[in-house]
Amino acid sequence: xxxxxxxxxxxxxxxxxxxxxxxxxxxxxxxxxxxxxxxxxxxxxxxxxxxxxxxxxxxxxxxxxxxxxxxxxxxxxxxxxxxxxxxxxxxxxxxxxxxxxxxxxxxxxxxxxxxxxxxxxxxxxxxxxxxxxxxxxxxxxxxxxxxxxxxxxxxxxxxxxxxxxxxxxxxxxxxxxxxxxxxxxxxxxxxxxxxxxxxxxxxxxxxxxxxxxxxxxxxxxxxxxxxxxxxxxxxxxxxxxxxxxxxxxxxxxxxxxxxxxxxxxxxxxxxxxxxxxxxxxxxxxxxxxxxxxxxxxxxxxxxxxxxxxxxxxxxxxxxxxxxxxxxxxxxxxxxxxxxxxxxxxxxxxxxxxxxxxxxxxxxxxxxxxxxxxxxxxxxxxxxxxxxxxxxxxxxxxxxx
Amino acid sequence: xxxxxxxxxxxxxxxxxxxxxxxxxxxxxxxxxxxxxxxxxxxxxxxxxxxxxxxxxxxxxxxxxxxxxxxxxxxxxxxxxxxxxxxxxxxxxxxxxxxxxxxxxxxxxxxxxxxxxxxxxxxxxxxxxxxxxxxxxxxxxxxxxxxxxxxxxxxxxxxxxxxxxxxxxxxxxxxxxxxxxxxxxxxxxxxxxxxxxxxxxxxxxxxxxxxxxxxxxxxxxxxxxxxxxxxxxxxxxxxxxxxxxxxxxxxxxxxxxxxxxxxxxxxxxxxxxxxxxxxxxxxxxxxxxxxxxxxxxxxxxxxxxxxxxxxxxxxxxxxxxxx
Numbered sequence: 001x002x003x004x005x006x007x008x009x010x011x012x013x014x015x016x017x018x019x020x021x022x023x024x025x026x027x028x029x030x031x032x033x034x035x036x037x038x039x040x041x042x043x044x045x046x047x048x049x050x051x052x053x054x055x056x057x058x059x060x061x062x063x064x065x066x067x068x069x070x071x072x073x074x075x076x077x078x079x080x081x082x083x084x085x086x087x088x089x090x091x092x093x094x095x096x097x098x099x100x101x102x103x104x105x106x107x108x109x110x111x112x113x114x115x116x117x118x119x120x121x122x123x124x125x126x127x128x129x130x131x132x133x134x135x136x137x138x139x140x141x142x143x144x145x146x147x148x149x150x151x152x153x154x155x156x157x158x159x160x161x162x163x164x165x166x167x168x169x170x171x172x173x174x175x176x177x178x179x180x181x182x183x184x185x186x187x188x189x190x191x192x193x194x195x196x197x198x199x200x201x202x203x204x205x206x207x208x209x210x211x212x213x214x215x216x217x218x219x220x221x222x223x224x225x226x227x228x229x230x231x232x233x234x235x236x237x238x239x240x241x242x243x244x245x246x247x248x249x250x251x252x253x254x255x256x257x258x259x260x261x262x263x264x265x266x267x268x269x270x271x272x273x274x275x276x277x278x279x280x281x282x283x284x285x286x287x288x289x290x291x292x293x294x295x296x297x298x299x300x301x302x303x304x305x306x307x308x309x310x311x312x313x314x315x316x317x318x319x320x321x322x323x324x325x326x327x328x329x330x331x332x333x334x335x336x337x338x339x340x341x342x343x344x345x346x347x348x349x350x351x352x353x354x355x356x357x358x359x360x361x362x363x364x365x366x367x368x369x370x371x372x373x374x375x376x377x378x379x380x381x382x383x384x385x386x387x388x389x390x391x392x393x394x395x396x397x398x399x400x
Numbered sequence: 401x402x403x404x405x406x407x408x409x410x411x412x413x414x415x416x417x418x419x420x421x422x423x424x425x426x427x428x429x430x431x432x433x434x435x436x437x438x439x440x441x442x443x444x445x446x447x448x449x450x451x452x453x454x455x456x457x458x459x460x461x462x463x464x465x466x467x468x469x470x471x472x473x474x475x476x477x478x479x480x481x482x483x484x485x486x487x488x489x490x491x492x493x494x495x496x497x498x499x500x501x502x503x504x505x506x507x508x509x510x511x512x513x514x515x516x517x518x519x520x521x522x523x524x525x526x527x528x529x530x531x532x533x534x535x536x537x538x539x540x541x542x543x544x545x546x547x548x549x550x551x552x553x554x555x556x557x558x559x560x561x562x563x564x565x566x567x568x569x570x571x572x573x574x575x576x577x578x579x580x581x582x583x584x585x586x587x588x589x590x591x592x593x594x595x596x597x598x599x600x601x602x603x604x605x606x607x608x609x610x611x612x613x614x615x616x617x618x619x620x621x622x623x624x625x626x627x628x629x630x631x632x633x634x635x636x637x638x639x640x641x642x643x644x645x646x647x648x649x650x651x652x653x654x655x656x657x658x659x660x661x662x663x664x665x666x667x668x669x670x671x672x673x674x675x676x677x678x679x680x681x682x683x684x685x686x687x688x689x690x691x692x693x694x695x696x697x698x699x700x701x702x703x704x705x706x707x708x709x710x711x712x713x714x715x716x717x718x719x720x721x722x723x
Contacts, residue, residue, distance in 0.1 A: 305481050305484070308482055311481070344452075345451075380429070381478060382479045383458055383479045384452060387431040389433070
């Protein structure tokens with residue numbers, strides 16, 4: 001059995017989404033900007049897709065949901081355009097982000113720091129959540145923007161974007177939220193909170209890769225990041241990604257239709273699975289379930305280094321994650337685990353299981369059995385559980 | 401950069417088959433108890449190295465014949481990723497049947513070489529090299545315990561990175577052998593600087609006697625003085641023949657002497673990011689700072705001026721590319 005439990009990284013394209021996209025490669029391949037009939041074949045499907053995306057976000061028609069290539073582009077756009085308009089011009093000098101934002105926010109903020117922008121990286125509390133009042137504490141009259149994610153990719157923690165939005169409104173500061181992990185997992189309604197900008201990405205909710213969007217409230221439109229042929233109202237030039245936009249529209253519609261299912265059935269499956277995982281001794285979950293998206297579990301297995309757990313899961317064709325910065329490229333411990341202030345010896349033991357509406361009970365039963373075997377094997381190898389003669393002074397807990 | 405680096409692969413794909421097999425079925429994984437050692441008439445040594453909080457920890461068990469110093473049995477337990485387990489296993493294997501003095505001579509390179517499928521292909525990618533370094537350190541720890549000396553005196557070594565317990569001599573050696581020029585490379589090879597980061601440069605939460613940036617500077621000076629010696633013997637090297645470090649120095653000097661003042665007067669500045677040979681061209685990548693950034697002239701007039709000065713002073717094939 002193959003099991004995919006890395007849905008916070010990317011998702012399978014829903015077959016209905018794929019069906020909707022298919023005609024736009026070989027049959028209806030027109031450039032929507034042209035005048036002829038091949039172009040006009042794309043107009044109604046594009047309009048329909050945009051309507052679905054607007055409906056999914058509850059965005060009023062007068063606001064702008066600009067299609068981009070991905071969430072990274074949307075996030076870069078917000079930070080860099082705010083920098084150009086407010087900070088480079090000397091009107092403001094400061095932005096606020098959380099310390100657990102996606103790299104497309106953190107790395108961009110660091111880049112802006114090199115160009116003279118002051119950046120506050122807000123801490124998270126022991127439950128992995130940014131507390132709204134910390135935002136208030138750090139806002140100054142020189143703060144141009146607050147950018148706080150709606151839900152965290154590692155823990156699934158849902159951040160208090162409503163309160164943060166209110167604080168920003170009150171203080172007259174722009175508010176952006178990266179809602180990439182929220183769509184299809186928790187209700188997202190741009191009219192339900194004070195938000196100026198909001199980022200989404202299709203491939204996180206069973207749409208195609210290479211297409212995302214940035215919502216901009218009327219009156220808060222940013223200067224473009226990409227200049228050119230004035231597509232997307234001039235806000236984001238570049239030939240329209242017709243198939244991608246159609247795919248994102250359909251994916252949004254499906255995600256909204258499935259939201260109840262996700263919030264009840266998937267949540268229940270996740271909770272049951274988590275209950276079983278927590279029956280394994282020496283396992284730890286940080287963020288309380290009620291404060292999380294319904295699909296995510298970040299769990300530590302004491303004495304088992306995350307990458308070796310992934311290795312054993314992978315051998316049994318189960319795909320999970322140790323967190324975006326851990327076993328992939330650099331060797332640092334999971335940044336969220338560090339930020340939470342988890343016990344030092346658990347910093348390298350976190351595994352993320354992220355479910356989707358395509359996850360089945362059978363897959364989770366199988367995964368549980370494999371996890372139990374892996375825990376037994378790897379704790380058998382682990383020095384953390386190893387024999388030492390009486391009087392042996394362990395040199396293994398020399399952490400700092 | 402170039403094609404191979406634009407789309408990263410997974411590090412697991414770079415493991416040798418031996419590493420994979422040992423991770424799946426480590427041969428020397430296990431423990432030696434006091435009773436077992438006693439039955440063999442051997443002395444039990446249990447040595448620990450690393451820390452779970454750093455992501456890697458290993459416990460090495462030796463049963464040593466006190467008369468011959470021969471390691472009769474060697475076992476390990478390890479908290480770590482696949483390469484840490486495979487390296488620990490290989491290290492334990494290499495210890496078997498050696499005397500303690502012989503075992504101390506096993507290096508991380510021996511461990512890594514033993515895990516190769518063929519002699520020319522590394523067993524693990526660079527960012528996983530530290531795993532074999534740790535396997536080597538735990539041997540020294542075990543030997544120091546057996547000989548009843550503490551590890552510091554046994555090694556007579558300064559440790560630069562406490563988290564990863566990387567010694568000064570290891571760092572000097574790794575930097576020199578691999579011609580490392582950045583802190584990131586040092587971290588990939590040794591894991592030094594990957595954790596609390598205090599050892600990278602002054603200003604961390606712990607003050608150090610020596611930092612990674614000092615070691616890089618020391619090595620750079622060493623290379624410079626060697627190059628100076630070499631050029632004193634032969635003719636002065638042309639720009640094209642210089643090493644990268646020399647090129648950067650030379651470009652820096654021209655920028656300082658002839659260019660920077662002009663930029664600063666307009667509220668800007670620049671820095672040199674990299675120098676690459678691209679066919680006949682020598683591409684100098686720069687980053688504009690301050691007011692230069694985004695200035696219209698930075699991609700036209702100012703850029704041409706910078707390029708022309710560098711061409712005139714150093715080499716006609718220079719191209720300047722702002723990033």
